[in-house]
Amino acid sequence: MADVVREIERKYEAADGARLDGVPELGGLPGVASVVDKEPFELDATYYDTEDQRLARGHVTLRRRMGGHDSGWHLKLPADPKDPGVRDEVHAPMADELPASLAALVRSRLRGEPLLPVMRLRQRRTVRELRGEDGITLAEVGVDEVRAERYGPGGGTAEWTEIEAELGQGQDPVLLDAIDVRLRGAGLSRSSAPSKLRRALDETAPKAEKKAEKKGKKQRGKKGAPEPVPTAADVVMAYVRAQVTAIVELDPAVRRDVEDSVHRMRVATRRLRSAFRSYGAVLDRDVTRPVGEELKWLAAELGVDRDREVLTARLAERLAEVPRPLRLGPVSGRLRTFSHARRTGSRRHLLSVLDGARYLELLTTLDGLAAHPPLREKTAAKPPEEVIRKAVRRDYDRLAAHIGEALAAPPGDSRDLAVHEARKCAKRARYAAEAARPAFGRDAKLFASRMTELQELLGDHQDSVVARLALKDLAGQAHAAGEPSFTYGLAFGREREIAAEREAALPGLWAAITRDAASFP
Template sequence: MADTKREIERKYESDESGLPDLTGVAGVAAVIDKGVAHLDATYYDTEDERLAASSVTLRRRTGGSDAGWHLKFPVAPGVRDEIQAPLSGTVPGSFAGLVRSRVRGAELLPLVRLRSDRDVRHLVDADGLLLAEVSLDTVRAERLGTGKSAEWTEIEVELADGGDPAFLDTVDKRLRKAGVRPSKAASKLARALAETAPKKKRPKERTPEAPVTAGDHVLAYLRTQRDAIVALDPAVRRDVEDSVHSMRVATRRMRSTFKSFPRILDRETTDPIADELKWLAGELGVARDREVLHQRLSAALDEVPPALVSGPVAERLNRWAGERPGGASGRLIGILDSHRYLALLDALDRVLTDPPLLEAAGKDPGKVLGKAVRKDFGKVSALVEQTLELDPGTDRDTAIHDARKKTKRTRYAAEAAKPALGASAKSLIKTMKALQNLLGEHQDSVMARQTLRELSAVAHAAGESAFTYGLLYGREEQRAAAVEAELPGFWAGNKDATDAL
């Protein structure tokens, strides 16, 4: 079983003077010499360095207090999540899965070997608690199979587990005062790769510094969503909170963008990809939708006075929520390991490296994107107006659900256009988000009532009282009625939301 920890550290250039004196740093009661550790690490990547391109590192290291396999994912500058596994001769299978969205079918190879002599100091407070570990590392890097090598010395300051990141600022001031400067490389591996790089480099996607044309803006938005899907893959595999929802939203944003801008991207190419994105969103939603509904019904049940709870309602609700053959995580990992999913990722890459751009892609973004957003909003407007004319019931429920889906599409289109349209798009995004939440509350009530009917039937067949299910059903009806009552006023104040575009 792999262990995970949050690594917060800073790296500095070093010369022959060694470690500066840190005994006077605020909060530091003592600097304890922990001796010199000899570390030997082999870093794995694809031949074209796909992990390094994503600032992901995979290594097998001996020596020191944490020998084993280490896999690090970037969180923020100077912050990484490190996953550890015991030493073994080959890359752990769990690690191979966690990097699959980036590696795809390429082979993981040992690319770089780093041997370091680490002179370690512990900074402790008055109670002897560790604040940070400071080390002077003498590094010898070798790119395997090429004979290319490099050597350097650096200072590394790593915050103790659970420490206050502000303490690193305090240490930073002392180091700068002593003439030490931050390292230009983000990591030892990054520096080793740069200093031992072969002449031939992997071709990169066309990523303009700032979008200019309408096509540039759409591709920039699509790239952000593709990157989110790839980056969230390991988090979904590790069952990180909200990761499934976030990946699902990214797939929906991408699919919606294909449909909102048919004058920019050829739908003959994007429609099959959109179908696969719909499939992936559906697979991600199997567990997510039930989880959200369970939370809603559990919270509603908690509000019911105990005297009105008849029968094992909570127990039955929990059993219903747990009915996932093989477990949600196992099922999702199977999806993420599938050829279909990996082929989808490859297709997304191709859209970005060789985009199927149409004539409008090269035109003024304000005009082209603004027209597309207004068109999407027009569909929302028509559906909401239709909804307001319908009587409460199934037809109205369906119309509200359709309006919600078109609202999300309009919101995502405005997000893609925001860099070009500015404040007017920002205002529309805010309005669409509010409408989406309002209509989403109604749809959640519809789904909750459907589930309550099913649970009630099962409880009745088992000889249990269905009273509480009926009570919850009635409350959900009231919540839906409240949305329907609020919608006319909301729409009256926002039906001209695109006038400024």
């Protein structure tokens, strides 16, 4: 069994040989009632990664550590892309081999590559606990005296001392800001390395690797060197790589059933597939088309539970709006039965998909495509202003045609279908504009925002169509069971009103979007 804790910490540089008495007085900080010095203790950890450091490149650390209160296997995963100090730490009991629960969480990155011991970190830790009035630990500030030993040929050793401030579970991060002021006031500075492992890898790297890195930094830092002119390929591939990274990084969250992770991963697959279609002038469609089909498959697998949950929530909301005297029969029970009947054991099925060869092969294909994109050289090398604007405009024109069909269609199935097609086009135009932001800045951002507004309106209309079909089904089931179906009819009528309201709002919104589109795309 694995346990998960949210780790929020900050690291500071300290002079070699520093002890805890070198840390400034920490009493009097907001909410701190007492400061308790703990006895020093030893930690001994072996860190694992692939030969090409796939985990480290993804800001993931995996270690087997002895000592302290939490001996065992620890996996640290990024939890906030804006703050490397916020990570989810997954613990598993001590074992000789990597526990299956942790192995699953790194599968999207490893994809069959063997794990090797890459670093041994031994440290002496001295901790000072900051406690509240109730004796609860609000934060810990500790001094770590670290010795790193790199495994493998050419590996070296390194020693350093650092100070680490870690927030207690569920505590207010404002306390870390107050600690930060104290530590900086004492002449300490935030560590340049996001983790001990990263610092150890940098300081123990073979001489040839250090030399190459130093040369690269020198080249990048040359004064007067002209900035490379971005191309259409640069803009498109930045967006593509961001979506590939999102899919891989969200994999552990989906496996852990983190809230909204399935939806976010599904959106990343859709964005990626949409980029392939919108920017066919930059990326060879003969190469991206089959990849797009695999992304469509993955999105469908991810959407099984999501679509059911969204529909059930909408039906529950609509039925709850019916006045209680008019809710006839076992409405809530009927909805539960309806929802459970649509379950397919999809949670277990989704995990089997993520462990399957087809999915892992898709991730490998995406990595290859990101590293070696199938560029259409003549177009890809052009300035983004020329190629990107044309692509967004093409998507917008396609959307305009479908909006025209929706506005002209008579009420009923034909209009519902036209609105649904327009919604899909709005989503594609939105994603194309998102990719265009590095080239067009605020204009692309505003256009994408408009597309989001339109997509939400059209999406609510489509959700109403689906809800009405489900309510009709519920009414039929209730009737067959000898239950009143009156309540479902009332909810059906309200959904029809909502669809009509969205249809009535569409012309005005589209007129505003058309005016804005005079400047972009």
